Amino acid sequence: MDNLQTQKKYLTWPILTLMAFVTVIGFDDIMYNFQNQGMTVITSWILMLFLYVIPYSLMVGQLGGIFNKEGGGLSSWIRGTNGEFLGYFTAWTYWAASIPYVVDSANSVVVGFGWAFTGSGKFQNTMSNAAFTFWTFVTFIVFIFVQRRLKNSMEILSTIGGGMMFLMTILFVLLAFVGLAKTGGHMATQPMTWHTIIPKFDLKYWSTVGMLIYAVNGCELIAPYVTQMKTPKREFPKAMIALAVMTAFLTIFGSFALGIYFDAYNLPNDLKMNGSYYAFAALGKQFGVGNLFMYIYAWTSVLYMCALLAVLLDAMTRMLISDTGDHYMPKFLQKTNKDGLPINGYILTCGLSAFIMLLGIFLPEMNDIFNWLLNLNGIISPGVTCWIFYAFMRVRKNSAKYPSEYIFIKNDRLAYFAGLGLLVVTALATILGISPQDVKLFSNTWWYELVINIVSITVLIGLGAILPSVRKREEKYGIAFDKTQWYLIFALLILSIIFNVWLGGTKIALRGLYILIESIIAILVIWLIAKQTPKISEK
Incomplete structure (x- = not known):
């Protein structure tokens, strides 16, 4: 009986594999990269699995084992190796990277409904950019209000979804x-030869690698569970190899399956936003x-994205406030209500999310907004992954200073x-990813997206450097x-909003320049x- 109770405390490697798989890859990840690279993405997935996913996962396993008493989180790894300030800044960048992610999730909820x-997808033709942004923001507000009451339910729904x-x-x-x-091997992608899946390793290709990394990262979320295994040294590599096999099946065969229904040489421009729905519609028609x-x-996507959004809005804000160090995080952001909710933290989340949405509202079409936000994730998320390496x-x-039961590669050098090597590759992918995707090179829209990419990154990351x-x-x-001073800052924000609304009447070629100057x-x-001393009122 005692032995049975002891066994229940351990996490088996198949369970850890499934937990990791959910955080690493999904159907939309395959779709996004299929539009970026077409059928050549099959080769990219194979290279990523062996040269990136497996070593990345095993490195995460060792870090999780070393810092298991601190929760095994990314910020605790940096704090434990580089000190408090860099630990704080890592937590901030990890949080900042989630801002475009939750905005993109809210967009997906609107599209899914x-x-x-x-x-x-005909409703998209009648919905203006302003309406799309409005409903996205309404989605934010609704889930901030409901997550307090339905938090546990949403976590269950997210698991089901x-x-x-x-x-x-x-x-x-x-x-x-x-x-x-059934069709005798007929595919929409023609011709289908070995040359179809061989990438052309040019600048355009390398600028899309960040999206591949964005698709497969997230494994660090399972790091705290490494120490819950009975024999991590033997079982954890098994879990990661199994993860690689499952990921390989889904990405390689999934990409090939997309080539059955979509002509990889002539893909729809809105494939990232609507491709998943097109794919299942084509599947239903065939059968x-x-x-x-x-x-x-569609309802599966809505269920999953709604639950994910509610949990993310709560978890990311709580993580930021509780894991960034009292010495660096302003007190007014740490303020909580009677239920322990970080109210001002939610306001900051909404404010920055609105800022990101406001930058995208002036893009030509709703599809451009969706693609830009997604590609922004492909810049910021890999950048945060650099902290792991x-x-x-x-x-x-x-x-010798950081002993661990599980060690990836015994030779330290x-x-x-x-x-x-992984740090350099990830950093280069982050930098090259700043180049806009899904628009004509050096067009007016390309230049505008380049500017708002730089502005978004500067504001999201730079604010973390200012808060201390x-x-x-x-x-x-x-x-x-x-x-x-608060009134002046608030007035500045209002004027900024008014100015950005006015920009809607200017040519897109000038909007980026105006936003940069602003x-x-x-x-x-x-x-x-900030240079002025605040006047403290006497009680």
Whole structure:
């Protein structure tokens, strides 16, 4: 009886594999990269699996084992190897990277409801960019209010939605091959030869690698569970190899299955936003069930994305406030209500999300907004992943100081250079990813997206560098800003919104330049305000 109770405490490697799989890959990840690279993405997936996913996962396993007493989170790895400030800044960048993700998730909720209710993407033709942005923001507000009451329910729904999404993906791949056999091997992608899947390693290709990394990262979320295995040294590599096999099946065969229904040489421009629905509609048509598969997928997507959005909005804000260090995070952002909810943290989340949405509202079409937000994730998310490899390098530089039951590559020097290699690749993918995707090179829209990419990254990451200075003002004066200073900052934000609305009437070629100038002026004004000593009112 005692032995049975002891066994229940351990996590088996198949369970860990499934937990990791949910965080790593999904059907939309395959669709996004299929549009970026076409059938050549099959080769890219194979290279990514062996040269990136497996070593990345095993490095995460060792880091999780070393810092298991601190929860095994990314910020604790950096804090444990580089000190408190860099730990804080890592937590901030990890949080900042989730802002475009939740905005993209809210967009997906709006798109999913459109398909679920209308059975087509025609509603997008009648919805303006302003309406799309408005409903996205309404989605934010609704879920911030409901997550407090339905938080546990949403976590359950997200598990159900995630499981259903996985089953729908497997169903699509299997039925696609059954359908291929029924048609005698006919594919929409023609000609289909070995040359079809060989990438052309040019600048355009390398600028899309960031989206591949964005698709497969997230494995660090399972790091805290490494120490819950009975024999991590033997079982964890098994789990990661199994993860690689499952990911290989889904990405390689899933991409091939997409080539059955879509001509990889002539893909729809809105494939990233609507491709999943097109795919299941085509599958249903082939098997004579009409739009049945599409409707099932649409409601599965809505269920999953709604639950994910609610959990993310709560979890990311709580993580930021609780895991960034009291010495660096301003007190007014740590303020909670009677239920322990970080109210001002939610306001900051909504404010930055609105800022991101406002930048995208001036793009030509709704599809451009969706694609831009998605590609912004492909820049920021890989950039945050760089911290993982940096922490691993620090650990292997002084391995005696950081003992672990599980070790990836026994030779410290070899392990160090393995971490360095992945760090360089990820950093280059992040930098090259700043180049806009899905638009004509050097067109007016391309230049506009380039500017708002730079502005978004600067604001999201730069704000994290400013907040410790705000905290110092609180420590020195008792408050960060007085009422007059807060009014000036608020007025600056209102004027910025009005100015951005006015930009809607200008040519897109000038909008990016205006936004860049506006951002520089706003930073200068806030700096001047911060130079003034706050006036403390006497009680």
